[in-house]
Amino acid sequence: MDIIMLSRNISTYLNQDLSYLNSDGKEDSHIYFSGDIVQQSTNLAPEIINAERERFSDKKHKHLESLDQLTYNLYNNCKRLEDSNSNGRDYLPILRGELKKFRKLQRSWMMTL
Secondary structure, three states: OHHHHHHHHHHHHHHHHHOOEOOOOOEOOHHHHHHHHHHHHHHHHHHHHHHHHOOOHHHHHHHHHHHHHHHHHHHHHHHHHOOOOOHHHHHHHHHHHHHHHHHHHHHHHHHHO
16 A cells, blocks of 8 residues: 555656656657556556466466556566656655565465465
8 A cells, every 4th residue: 555655645746747848849758667667566556466366276366466567567667667766766766765675575475365
């Protein structure tokens, strides 16, 4: 839940800085990554629940792979946003730190399934 809240708040902060057009009239491409971190973080909880509820190991592993992919993409999108031209990028290391903690918990949790 902390990851979801952090990503939403960071995205809101980044969108205020990235929503303006560049001098050449084009939008900042980093604005899409800010939406991606919200979507990916929101999808973490349902994948965890689905993996917990699934009885068959094949389907359970699909949810676990999806969860791995979500955390990997979320971490990479945070790194991409750190290159953006916004003051909000200073908060991204906090989110990445939470993701590192989540990955450690995720590994131990996956062993119990």
